[in-house]
Structure formats: structure tokens, C-alpha cells
Amino acid sequence: xxxxxxxxxxxxxxxxxxxxxxxxxxxxxxxxxxxxxxxxxxxxxxxxxxxxxxxxxxxxxxxxxxxxxxxxxxxxxxxxxxxxxxxxxxxxxxxxxxxxxxxxxxxxxxxxxxxxxxxxxxxxxxxxxxxxxxxxxxxxxxxxxxxxxxxxxxxxxxxxxxxxxxxxxxxxxxxxxxxxxxxxxxxxxxxxxxxxxxxxxxxxxxxxxxxxxxxxxxxxxxxxxxxxxxxxxxxxxxxxxxxxxxxxxxxxxxxxxxxxxxxxxxxxxxxxxxxxxxxxxxxxxxxxxxxxxxxxxxxxxxxxxxxxxxxxxxxxxxxxxxxxxxxxxxxxxxxxxxxxxxxxxxxxxxxxxxxxxxxxxxxxxxxxxxxxxxxxxxxxxxxxxxxxxxxxxxxxxxxxxxxxxxxxxxxxxxxxxxxxxxxxxxxxxxxxxxxxxxx
Amino acid sequence: xxxxxxxxxxxxxxxxxxxxxxxxxxxxxxxxxxxxxxxxxxxxxxxxxxxxxxxxxxxxxxxxxxxxxxxxxxxxxxxxxxxxxxxxxxxxxxxxxxxxxxxxxxxxxxxxxxxxxxxxxxxxxxxxxxxxxxxxxxxxxxxxxxxxxxxxxxxxxxxxxxxxxxxxxxxxxxxxxxxxxxxxxxxxxxxxxxxxxxxxxxxxxxxxxxxxxxxxxxxxxxxxxxxxxxxxxxxxxxxxxxxxxxxxxxxxxxxxxxxxxxxxxxxxxxxxxxxxxxxxxxxxxxxxxxxxxxxxxxxxxxxxxxxxxxxxxxxxxxxxxxxxxxxxxxxxxxxxxxxxxxxxxxxxxxxxxxxxxxxxxxxxxxxxxxxxxxxxxxxxxxxxxxxxxxx
Numbered sequence: 001x002x003x004x005x006x007x008x009x010x011x012x013x014x015x016x017x018x019x020x021x022x023x024x025x026x027x028x029x030x031x032x033x034x035x036x037x038x039x040x041x042x043x044x045x046x047x048x049x050x051x052x053x054x055x056x057x058x059x060x061x062x063x064x065x066x067x068x069x070x071x072x073x074x075x076x077x078x079x080x081x082x083x084x085x086x087x088x089x090x091x092x093x094x095x096x097x098x099x100x101x102x103x104x105x106x107x108x109x110x111x112x113x114x115x116x117x118x119x120x121x122x123x124x125x126x127x128x129x130x131x132x133x134x135x136x137x138x139x140x141x142x143x144x145x146x147x148x149x150x151x152x153x154x155x156x157x158x159x160x161x162x163x164x165x166x167x168x169x170x171x172x173x174x175x176x177x178x179x180x181x182x183x184x185x186x187x188x189x190x191x192x193x194x195x196x197x198x199x200x201x202x203x204x205x206x207x208x209x210x211x212x213x214x215x216x217x218x219x220x221x222x223x224x225x226x227x228x229x230x231x232x233x234x235x236x237x238x239x240x241x242x243x244x245x246x247x248x249x250x251x252x253x254x255x256x257x258x259x260x261x262x263x264x265x266x267x268x269x270x271x272x273x274x275x276x277x278x279x280x281x282x283x284x285x286x287x288x289x290x291x292x293x294x295x296x297x298x299x300x301x302x303x304x305x306x307x308x309x310x311x312x313x314x315x316x317x318x319x320x321x322x323x324x325x326x327x328x329x330x331x332x333x334x335x336x337x338x339x340x341x342x343x344x345x346x347x348x349x350x351x352x353x354x355x356x357x358x359x360x361x362x363x364x365x366x367x368x369x370x371x372x373x374x375x376x377x378x379x380x381x382x383x384x385x386x387x388x389x390x391x392x393x394x395x396x397x398x399x400x401x402x403x404x405x406x407x408x409x410x411x412x413x414x415x416x417x418x419x420x421x422x423x424x425x426x427x428x429x430x431x432x433x434x435x436x437x438x439x
Numbered sequence: 440x441x442x443x444x445x446x447x448x449x450x451x452x453x454x455x456x457x458x459x460x461x462x463x464x465x466x467x468x469x470x471x472x473x474x475x476x477x478x479x480x481x482x483x484x485x486x487x488x489x490x491x492x493x494x495x496x497x498x499x500x501x502x503x504x505x506x507x508x509x510x511x512x513x514x515x516x517x518x519x520x521x522x523x524x525x526x527x528x529x530x531x532x533x534x535x536x537x538x539x540x541x542x543x544x545x546x547x548x549x550x551x552x553x554x555x556x557x558x559x560x561x562x563x564x565x566x567x568x569x570x571x572x573x574x575x576x577x578x579x580x581x582x583x584x585x586x587x588x589x590x591x592x593x594x595x596x597x598x599x600x601x602x603x604x605x606x607x608x609x610x611x612x613x614x615x616x617x618x619x620x621x622x623x624x625x626x627x628x629x630x631x632x633x634x635x636x637x638x639x640x641x642x643x644x645x646x647x648x649x650x651x652x653x654x655x656x657x658x659x660x661x662x663x664x665x666x667x668x669x670x671x672x673x674x675x676x677x678x679x680x681x682x683x684x685x686x687x688x689x690x691x692x693x694x695x696x697x698x699x700x701x702x703x704x705x706x707x708x709x710x711x712x713x714x715x716x717x718x719x720x721x722x723x724x725x726x727x728x729x730x731x732x733x734x735x736x737x738x739x740x741x742x743x744x745x746x747x748x749x750x751x752x753x754x755x756x757x758x759x760x761x762x763x764x765x766x767x768x769x770x771x772x773x774x775x776x777x778x779x780x781x782x783x784x785x786x787x788x789x790x791x792x793x794x795x796x797x798x799x800x801x802x803x804x805x806x807x808x809x810x811x812x813x814x815x816x817x818x819x820x821x822x823x824x825x826x827x828x829x830x
Contacts, residue, residue, distance in 0.1 A: 035811050078777070278803055278814045286809050353814065354804035361797055388778045394785050 036120045036285040039187065039416035040425050043434050044280070046413055054406040061399010064392045065142045073145060076392040083387040087397050090375040092139035094233055096401070097172075098264040098371045099364065100132030102272075103180065104226040105265030109295055111219055117288055123417045124276070125269045126183050127408055133176040135404035140172075142396070164235050171229035179222035185211070187415040195438050231258040237374050245378035247319050247330045252310045253374070259303045260370050263337065266296035267363035272408075274357050276418050283421060290350040296363060297344035300337045307334075326378060333373060336366025447653070448491030450527045462487055467519040468650070493654040495527070497552055497560040499591060500534040503584045504577060504611040504620055505566025509602040510536050512639035515725045516646070529649060532560070546580050553594055561652060562595035563645075564588070564623045567604040567611045571619030588626060597658055598623055598632045601645055603742050603749075606634035606664075613749040624665060633658055634665040638742035641722055644670040664745055666716070675712040675739055678720045680729075681705065694736075705733060709754035711741030 068076045079086040102125035110118040152158045193204040234257030270292050277284050311317045340359035344350045412418050425431040465487045525531045532552035569576035574585035600623040603609035611620035624632050635644050659667040684704035691699035723731045732739050741747030804814045
């Protein structure tokens with residue numbers, strides 16, 4: 001971090017003047033001027049002490065993951081034949097890809113529901129989706145018992161069409177490798193356009209037109225596929241039947257899983273953007289953040305409504321207040337999303353940075369808990385089978401998370417991802433240096 | 440010499456059996472004889488005409504190192520009646536346990552039968568033959584068993600080795616095998632030998648082989664161990680009435696436990712059904728339904744296999760060959776995860792670090808409404824000049 005708070009060292013008046021007006025009002029947050037104008041790269045060095053530490057953790061995880069390939073799963077993990085739901089599946093895939101659904105939820109709000117003010121955080125959301133999906137797929141790759149059979153994914157005539165895991169196995173890689181990469185392509189092209197040779201600039205310009213033509217289809221696919229596999233992850237738990245506690249096991253599980261992914265997407269974009277502004281010293285645009293928090297809270301209320309309705313219809317409402325360990329877990333998990341939902345209904349509170357941050361964190365924790373609990377805590381495979389992750393297993397899990405975060409930090413330094421007041425930044429010494437060096 | 444020309448029908452008529460009884464006898468035989476036997480593929484009438492026209496074969500039955508269990512199991516067949524078979528269908532000329540004669544009279548009967556039916560009779564051998572010390576461990580009318588087998592066997596048209604002992608040595612040959620016991624096929628080279636192993640063997644398999652020889656003069660198709668394919672071509676496991684329990688992973692773990700009482704699969708108790716070729720699971724013993732080892736809750740010991748019974752420990756489980764799903768089933772017990780203190784510490788440390796970092800980070804965000812300045816936590820001069828920070 002070279003020189004903190006360059007942007008903020010400008011007079012406030014200048015910042016206010018440079019705000020340009022955006023689209024007409026959308027609800028209470030759409031109108032007026034926005035502080036954030038477009039994505040601006042982080043200009044600190046690629047390798048900082050923090051990123052070196054992340055790389056070390058990732059290296060340890062990858063080394064153990066490579067070692068796992070020398071033997072069976074039991075070499076490094078606590079999984080057994082009877083209990084095969086380890087943390088790689090339940091945390092890295094089930095839970096972290098929920099956070100990585102920001103590209104779906106914010107994207108749908110922006111493109112489908114016409115919230116153009118959300119486009120400013122779209123790149124952050126898409127990079128976050130990309131890194132968490134790829135980290136999740138990596139985890140899945142070492143978690144499957146026979147990874148050498150993975151090539152069958154590319155041979156549709158060998159598919160087992162009766163497997164609900166097939167949907168996840170085919171859909172997730174397809175989304176990550178085709179749609180997510182394509183969605184992230186513009187910022188890469190932009191870098192080559194602005195920093196490449198004139199010949200490169202002309203080539204990128206030539207690609208822009210055909211890409212624009214297919215982009216709507218890319219976007220459509222990028223919303224259909226994750227909607228399919230995020231609900232399929234819930235459907236997987238549906239197959240577990242009575243092994244999952246009745247408070248969580250419901251035919252509505254796919255819908256609840258999908259909606260919860262959407263909530264997590266919004267909450268995690270708020271957390272990511274705010275933390276990035278803290279780490280890389282950028283001003284906050286409370287209009288955008290407040291609007292995201294508003295969507296998050298509305299979604300939570302609908303989700304809680306569906307969940308309550310489901311309990312009533314299934315006649316399991318009585319279990320909520322038995323105050324055994326499951327009931328308490330259920331109450332905590334729901335309180336973690338209910339409180340943010342209620343607090344964020346108040347307009348004054350959702351424009352207060354610290355409160356928004358705390359509530360978004362609480363929602364993330366609650367949402368992750370909901371995705372994590374049915375696969376682990378309340379999942380009972382019967383007899384006396386139990387599972388506890390082994391140390392190397394946890395290190396691999398941690399390594400993949402570190403890898404994702406490292407990927408994110410590299411992306412924001414190489415590409416114009418994080419939102420900032422562009423005009424102010426251009427005038428600032430930091431922006432001047434950047435433009436001089438790269439022009 | 441007169442007996443050789445007499446047909447089975449003539450013998451039955453002579454003993455007062457009418458046509459009706461003969462047909463019902465043939466019907467019982469068709470029901471009792473193992474499936475796949477050429478003789479039983481037609482109608483009852485067809486069988487009666489074939490059988491009736493056949494000449495009664497002379498049968499000489501020798502006992503060596505045996506327990507007479509094979510003869511005993513034969514005596515416990517009643518459908519069709521054994522006495523009809525022994526007296527009218529075949530001509531049992533020599534059988535130490537069943538014959539009335541004894542001493543010199545018995546030996547004279549053997550000599551007569553051999554002389555009258557030279558090269559025509561069927562030799563049935565029960566029990567293994569001791570070979571150590573010039574075969575002195577067993578003598579028959581003063582002659583070593585080795586010599587008796589050589590003399591009688593050399594003039595036989597066909598040899599049926601009944602029981603595991605005669606087939607390949609059986610119990611007497613199990614380690615340390617003090618008498619050097621071997622089966623018939625180790626001694627009579629170049630003879631047509633049919634092994635009907637089992638301890639005891641299934642009597643109907645024996646009857647089927649004898650009847651086929653009597654009617655057509657041929658012996659059934661054999662496998663590598665000279666066992667008739669019609670009775671030994673499949674595994675007990677493939678037709679076991681308890682197979683459903685095996686497939687479902689329901690195993691008796693101890694004699695008398697809950698699973699054993701409920702008739703669960705005996706595989707875990709060492710049942711050799713999965714590696715034993717025999718028809719026991721479909722053709723039971725003593726004319727009693729379900730009267731066979733697995734039927735009464737005793738694991739199969741694999742007595743019809745040369746390398747299983749008396750070679751592999753009774754309670755040792757046998758390897759499952761071929762792609763049967765249950766072989767890949769997880770064990771029913773065990774599989775509890777250990778709560779590792781290091782892992783717990785690691786999780787705790789990670790969660791603690793995350794919670795701490797989140798708390799510290801949250802503190803650095805402004806508590807002021809619409810405060811869009813760079814989140815910093817340290818009010819600087821310019822901020823103060825622009826209206827102050829109330830953080």
C-alpha cells in the first residue's frame with residue numbers, strides 16, 4: 001500500500017463536483033449523484049506481505065492436495081466409506097460457492113431487473129464468483145474418489161442421466177469455464193486495449209463487436225446455469241432423506257438453497273467492496289451499498305417467509321421451540337439473517353457504513369451456516385458413523401480459500417475491478433503516476 | 440449271464456411291478472433327477488420306454504477309507520424308492536454294507552460279478568485309498584486296498600468316485616495325511632471316471648449318472664474336476680435362498696445371534712457358498728425341504744471343491760469373485776471420526792482470527808450516516824477541516 005488516502009486527500013468539494021448524475025430514480029436509492037464512477041485498478045505492488053502469506057497458505061494446501069493424489073482419500077482426510085461428506089464438499093463447494101453467487105444475484109438485479117446503478121460493483125461480484133467457483137471446482141476435483149474418470153464429463157453418451165449429482169458435475173464446470181470466464185472477459189480486453197500496442201488495440205477493437213453480439217446470450221446462460229446447480233445442491237441433500245433433521249429437510253430445499261445463495265451473493269458483495277475500500281483506501285458510495293443492503297434485506301424476508309410457510313405446511317413448526325440442540329441451532333441461524341433484514345429496512349441505518357458492514361457480515365455468516373448445517377451438523381448417516389475433519393484436510397480447505405483470495409487480489413491489481421471516483425482518481429498523484437507509467 | 444440280458448422292464452415285471460407303478464416310478468425319477476439330464480427331457484412315457492428297454496447294469500461298490508456317509512445318504516432317498524432302484528433298475532452285485540452275504544460268500548459274489556460282467560460293470564468307489572507303506576493301512580480280504588482297486592478297477596467299464604474322499608482324498612487326505620490317502624483318479628489312469636464329490640454327495644446326482652449309463656451307455660459331460668456339469672456348473676451362492684440377505688448386507692455375525700436366528704446370510708461366519716460349485720441350494724437332502732447345511736443355519740464348508748473343504752478353515756470368509764455389488768459394500772461397523780485436538784485448535788484459531796479481523800475491520804468504518812470518506816479510523820486534518828469526523 002504505497003500512499004494511503006490519495007483519493008480522499010482531494011478537497012471534498014471537488015469530489016462532490018465530479019459526481020455525475022446517473023439514471024433516473026429506482027426506488028429510494030436510484031436517483032441523485034454517485035461517488036463511484038467506474039472500475040479503477042489498485043496500483044500497489046502485486047506481491048505484498050499479505051499476498052505472500054496467502055500464497056504460502058495456498059502452497060501448503062496445494063502440496064497436500066497433490067499428496068492426496070498418491071493414495072486414497074483417507075490419506076489426508078477424515079472421511080470414511082460411511083461418511084463421505086467432508087469439508088471439501090460441505091464448505092469449499094456447498095458454502096463458498098454460495099458466496100460466489102454474487103455474479104448471479106447482483107447480475108440479475110442489474111441486467112434483469114434493470115438496476116443500472118449495480119453495474120458499478122458487477123466486476124467485483126464477477127471476479128469473486130470466478131475465484132470461489134474455481135477454488136470450489138479444485139476442491140471437488142481432489143474430493144472425488146476417482147478423479148481420473150473426470151473426463152467422462154466431456155462424453156455425454158457415458159452420463160448417468162439418473163444421477164442428480166450429474167447436474168452439478170456438468171453444470172458447475174460449464175458455468176465456470178464458459179460463462180464466468182466470458183463474463184470476466186471485458187475487463188481483460190480493456191487492459192489490452194488501453195495498455196497494448198496499437199496493433200493489439202486494433203485487434204481488441206475488432207473483437208468487441210462480435211463479443212457484444214453474443215454477450216446477451218452469455219449473460220442469459222450465466223443466470224440459468226447457476227440457478228440450476230445452486231438449487232441442485234439443495235436437491236442433493238433432498239436425496240439424503242431422513243438422514244437430515246426435519247427442520248432442514250424439506251421438498252423446498254432446492255428453492256431455499258438457491259434463494260440463500262442469492263442472499264449470500266448480495267451480502268458478500270457488500271462485505272467485499274467495503275473491505276476492499278478499507279484495505280486499498282477508497283471512498284465508499286453509500287447509495288450503491290445501501291441499495292445492495294436494501295435488496296439483501298428484502299430477499300431475506302421473502303426467504304424467511306418461504307421457510308416459515310414450508311414449516312407450517314409440513315407440520316414441523318413445533319420443532320422450532322423444543323430448544324434441543326437442533327432447535328437452538330435453527331434459531332441462531334435464522335436470527336443471523338432476520339436481524340440484518342429488519343435493521344436494513346430502516347433507511348437511516350442502511351446508509352451508515354459500520355452498521356451495513358456488520359449486518360452484511362452477519363448475513364454472510366447466517367447464510368453460510370444455512371448452507372453448511374444440513375450437510376454436516378444436522379446430517380446423520382445413521383448407526384454410529386461420525387466425521388471430524390483431519391488436520392491436512394483443513395489445511396487443504398484453507399489453502400483453496402487462500403488461493404481464491406490471492407486470485408482476487410491479483411485481479412484487482414491487474415484489472416480495473418474495484419469501483420472508485422474515476423475523475424478524482426485521474427487528477428490525484430496516484431492516478432497521474434499510473435497514467436504516465438502506462439501510456 | 441442271464442441277468443445281463445434282462446432289461447429293466449423285465450426285471451420289474453418279474454418282481455411284480457405293474458405298468459402303472461412303473462410309470463409313477465419314472466415320474467418320480469423325473470422329478471427327483473437333477474435338471475439338465477438328457478434322460479429326463481422327454482415325457483414320462485418316453486422315459487418309461489427308454490428305461491424299460493435298457494439292460495440292468497451290474498454295479499460293484501467298494502468301500503475304502505470312508506465313513507459310509509455316502510451310502511447312508513443314498514439310503515435316505517425315497518422318491519423313487521431305493522429298493523426298486525437297487526433291485527430292479529441296477530444290479531448291485533457287491534456292497535459291503537448292504538449285502539446279506541459275508542466273509543468268503545461275499546468275496547465269491549465279487550469274483551462272480553467281475554467274471555460275469557468283465558469290462559461291463561460299473562465300479563463305484565467310496566472313500567480314499569491309502570498309498571503309504573505299500574498301502575498297508577487298509578486291507579480287504581487280506582489284500583491291500585491299492586491292489587483291490589487295481590484289480591476291480593481295471594476291468595470296469597466306468598468308475599464313479601462317490602464322495603469327496605474318493606474324488607480327491609477328502610478328510611483322510613487332509614494334513615498331515617498319515618496314510619497318504621488319495622482319490623481314485625490319482626490311481627486309475629486312463630479310465631472313464633466320474634467324480635461326484637460332496638460330504639455327503641447328493642444321492643440324486645449319483646442316481647442320474649447311473650441311469651444315464653444304464654439307458655444310453657454314456658457318461659454325462661464333465662468339468663475340469665471330472666464333476667458332472669449338470670449338477671456342478673453353478674455356485675451355491677448364485678441360487679442360495681439367503682442371497683437376498685447377502686445383497687442387503689444382513690449377515691449373521693455369531694451362531695445364535697439375532698441375525699442368525701432370523702435366517703440372515705452366513706457369509707460372515709465363513710460360508711463357502713460363493714466359491715463352491717454344487718446343486719445343494721436347489722436339491723436338498725433326506726427328502727426333507729430345506730434340509731441342507733445353509734438351510735439349517737450351518738455355513739457351507741465347500742465340500743464339493745478340491746481346494747476348499749478340509750483345506751480352508753471353516754470360519755474363514757471366502758473371497759468373492761466377479762462383479763457382485765455387495766463385495767463393495769462398506770463394513771457395517773466402525774467408521775467413527777476422531778475429534779482431533781489439533782484440528783479443533785486449527786478451526787478455533789481460524790474462526791477466532793476471522794472474528795477478530797472482522798471486529799477490527801468493522802471498527803474502522805464510520806458510524807456516521809452517509810459518511811462516504813475513505814474508511815480509515817484516523818481523522819486527518821482535511822477531514823476535520825471539512826466538517827469533522829465524529830468517529
